[in-house]
Amino acid sequence: MKNLIYIFSILIILSCSSDPEIDTNLLDSVEILDSSLLNPENYLVSAKYPNPTEEEKNKKVIIAVHGFSASTFEWDELRRFIENRNIDTVLLSQVLLGGHGRSYEEFKASSYEDWQESIKAEYDKLIALGFTDITLVGSSTGCPLILDLLNIKYFGKELKEVFLIDPIIVPSDKMLSIVGVAGPILGYVESDLSEGEEKYWYKYRPYETLKELNSLIIKVRKQLEDNLGIGDVKMTVYKSLKDDAADPVSAVLLYKGIKTNYGKINVEMIDSDLHVFTRLDLRPTVSEKDKSNQFKVFADITNFAYIR
Template identity: 50%
Template sequence: MRSRNTVFRLLVISFLFLTSCSSTPDIDNETMLDGDQIFDPSLYDPARYLVSVSIESPDEVQKNTPVVIAVHGYSASTFEWDEFREYSDANADILVSQVLLGGHGRTYEEFRNSTWKDWQEPIMEEYNALREKGYTNINFAGSSTACPLVLDLIKKGDIGDSGMKNIFLIDPIVIPSDKMLSLIGLLGPMIGYIETSNSALEDIHWYHFRPQETLNQLMDLISKVRKDLENGYRLPAGTHLKVYKSIKDSSADPVSAVLIYKGLKNRDGSAIDLEMLDSKLHVVTRLEARENVTQKDREIQKHVFDDMLMFLGQ
């Protein structure tokens, strides 16, 4: 017992050492998404990002064209799916809706005050808007935290039978790799926020500071989804789901993929698709703005994109 208490104290000390001491971050408004000058471009020009807005009256061909609702992860923005849009524009006949999670892409304060249910809301808004306009081939591609958000929608029945043809989960987070996050409920009020090591370009598209309130929301979300998976449930009829998971991931523990594979089944009870990727990156589908990207990373990204487009073309 004494050794466990010692380890816990060391973890707490390490956590406090690696995080901020002030509850209010020093935000550079001109260079960080956290400020009040840089916002996600989808807020200015939604027609460039949302199919439901860009095509006012879809014709029959458009209604039957695959539409992918592409959703980013916690603290990120629509930028996370730019590369998939560019690749699909050049290699396939599909439509892509890049959805900005609620509370994201705006100021630090708006992010701090948002809940995971706020994050989830725009997914359903775009899904419902596409359904109302008559689109028949709706699909979903989510990275990291977008994955538990859509898994929760499936469990609740908000996405029903034949509601989505394909669902692609990229590095879903159900178990975080950073086990220190389990202490955020205890230490969060003391530390206020965690500072990241984003590159200068990433600071434009990702929050540099992560408020403890949002980290608590993240933990609440994945805890709920984990319990749902432990109880088990099935996909809607007519829906195919595939998980792509890096074998080494600093954000989402690979066990996350195992929990999804064991807890979520196809409607007929058969196993869902799962592919473990020989990658050390979290969300290999986004390479831009990263440092030290290798040719292997690019090959893996291309493989995942090609695989997704293959399923979308069926």
């Protein structure tokens, strides 16, 4: 019996996986980069308007932050929503999180502080350029990254409003809580992507990054337990009722944990089973309800007037 235990232990040690074989058609490869790295002026307001006019400075700038292992693609539909409706009162900055949209190796080596860096960088540039009205929009992991910055009062009075879409505070996959133990054995986790998504999401998630994700959400959850104050900043949380990545109970923790100068934040539970229900491109199936959910939230974010 004793020998069996030793053999089993040695097998566990030997089973520690190395890195995956990466095809060149994947975002994980060095061949495919997020478009914002090649053409930042198409994605970042700070790059598009290096010398903004007074009128441009007073427009509302939306900084859109994508989720874990995703890319700027996650907010492309918001850009199209703004362009197709000629909404000229807002400007959109789609930031690419650090370590994302590059390669598996760069992702593996990145920490959540690295992911956060691009949000800080774009905000700082916009402030330096004189923009006065900033809104943050986050999806999934983008949300705890924003919340962590709100907790340290990183943003100034220019930040007026925050929208969080399917924030991950409690993961749906509870095995994330033992990533420190199981991670070194697994090495990486392969995600199940739909056709076409492999160019915009990392297919392989190194355990090091899952560990970072776990550290981030534990940190933010504790901040929420201790009261996360956001002052006068308006906040709205939208949360799918069923979600295989961010547990719906995440919304409860936000509702209880965020303190403002005006009362409780606004939380809306959305009848959807999609994670990041505002991204419909490349979904295998999209219902009318999904389209209506997306439209409503995009209209709220951009202050687009419509008859409900």
